Amino acid sequence: MSESVVIVGAGQAAAQTVASLRAEGFAGAITVIGDEPYLPYQRPPLSKAYLAGELALDRLFIKPREFYDDAKCTLILDTTVTRIDRELHRVETHDNRSIAYDALVLATGSRVRHLTTNGEDLPGVRYLRGIADVEAMQSYLKPGVKLVIIGAGYIGLEVAAVAKKRGLTVTVLEMAPRVMARTVSEQLSAFYEAEHRKAGVVIHTGTRVDKIGVVDGTSFVVETSAGRVPADIVIAGVGILPNMELAEAAGLKVANGIVVDEFTRTSDPKIYAVGDCADLPCAHSVTNRARLESVQNAIDQAKHAAAAICGKPKPYTEVPWFWSDQYDLKLQIAGLSGPQDQLVLRGDPAARSFAVFRLRAAAIVAVEAVNAAPEYMMGRRLIAARAKVAPERLADRAVPMKEMGG
Amino acid sequence: MAKIKYIEFSGKEHVVEVKTGMSVMEGAVKNLIPGIDADCGGACACATCHVYVDKAWLEKLEPMQEMEKTMLDFAEGLESNSRLSCQIKVSDALDGLVVRTPKSQH
Ligand SMILES: Cc1cc2nc3c(=O)[nH]c(=O)nc-3n(C[C@H](O)[C@H](O)[C@H](O)COP(=O)(O)OP(=O)(O)OC[C@H]3O[C@@H](n4cnc5c(N)ncnc54)[C@H](O)[C@@H]3O)c2cc1C
DSSP states (O other): OOSEEEEEOOSHHHHHHHHHHHHTTOOSEEEEEOSSSSSSBOSGGGGTTTTTTOSOGGGSBSSOHHHHHHTTEEEEOSOOEEEEETTTTEEEETTSOEEEOSEEEEOOOEEEOOOEETTEEOTTEEEOSSHHHHHHHGGGOSTTOEEEEEOOSHHHHHHHHHHHHTTOEEEEEOSSSSTTTTTSOHHHHHHHHHHHHHHTOEEEOSOOEEEEEESSSSOEEEEETTEEEEESEEEEOOOEEEOOHHHHHTTOOBSSSEEOOTTSBOSSTTEEEOGGGEEEEOTTSTTSEEOOOSHHHHHHHHHHHHHHHTTOOOOOOOOOEEEEEETTEEEEEEEOOOTTOEEEEEEEGGGTEEEEEEEETTEEEEEEEESOHHHHHHHHHHHHTTOBOOHHHHHOTTSOGGGOOO | OEEEEEEOTTSOEEEEEEOTTSBHHHHHHHTTOTTOOOTTSSSSSSOOSEEEEOGGGGGGSOOOOHHHHHHHTTSTTOOTTEEEGGGOBOOGGGTTEEEEOOGGGO
16 A cells, blocks of 8 residues: 555645545545645636635635645645656655655646637637636626627636626627537527527627737737627637646656546556546547546546555546536536437426437437436436436426436 | 534534535535535535435525425435535524434445
């Protein structure tokens, strides 16, 4: 058994790794090294309640400081790990500290993808990943401010919903022909587009951003294939990139993230990778591998890493799940979509409570539920069981979800 | 501010003060009380903060919203006094509240 575990990154996955190591009975030393100045915190509220100003900073923290003290976990914050020495089993930090490990957990997360033209960052564009990003946006969140959002993914649309509530003029620009195109069905895209328009958000899909002109340092003109849009602030949510360079430089296998097996082990048996940074085997994905950008995955992979470090490895088979809050709509998704899925609609979008089920080879593989908890909760179970339910039955709301099993 | 008693499945009791405006779930997390995971952080999306509310307190709580009701419906070990602790907002009126955590969350 390992004597000392070092965790790189102090986010969602790191906090869970600490909790699960102690829950599994690990008695050795635990050190967490993170480059942000904060205790590990939850990111989901950053584009929801925290952005809306409805949540105080300390309510973002996953655990209070006493938790780490109690767990005898050394937290080294504001510190970047710059190198892994796999021969000596040590990590080095930017301020020349060197810390030894018996087991190393990489929980480095991801960073936002930047918008560039000819390799240069577009001027004036802000991104949303951490607390500091939200703080820098707060002063703009007031009535009349012109906000342009580039990218109609979850984060872009959540920001749009919050900004609209706070009285801003909001325009969303999306390159794809529909919103949230990467992750949800056309039915959901159409529904969400209509909801945002109803709230007063202007959405241009199929629209390319060419250039951003700086008017006077405090205002901008976004030049797009659909015309020019003036902006006081531009926020982009155009995807993330896994933080895998540290692993790559150490010679670990990387692909669409740090490559791990079903026990979260990298190509070095002493090193594990969990959360947004990991490229993992995933039977729910049509390609059998995935990189999952979600709280669920950060938590569940962390549990598996802790179990493996404690000599109790179990394969990761969890059904992926995710949520998004926009206006009074709760979107809950379980499973992963594929391009050939058969889609089954249950409920009526006009009633603002419905779900789209995805079937592959007749088995339920995913559910996208809008204000529809029974469909989501039962859907998770059906996906885990790879259950086959006749589409007509699934579509029939007269048959309660509880009766869909077996 | 309210004093809340959390009783673990094992019977172990924790009495802590929780600030007004926080949820019963946050009170547990902040005070390191086991048995309330709250994976989603209080978004009513995961049903891992399920508690049993002492019967005497049940009708003193704000009634459940539809989302909580339906999420609970699929939680393990559902009882007539089940609630999701992330959806119970703490106020002075809840001083003395007693909740128990279910076996499945330990
Ligand atoms: C605005 C926003 C909204 C979201 N909403 C949802 C949602 O509704 N539901 C959901 O399921 N998920 C949501 N997510 C995604 C979810 O927050 C992430 O999947 C989760 O945080 C991943 O956890 P992690 O530990 O892998 O990475 P992180 O939480 O990002 O933590 C990684 C940490 O490691 C640090 N780090 C990286 N490299 C180094 C290094 N070399 N040295 C030291 N430290 C380093 C990083 O700076 C970071 O602090 C959202 C994310 C964002 C940004």
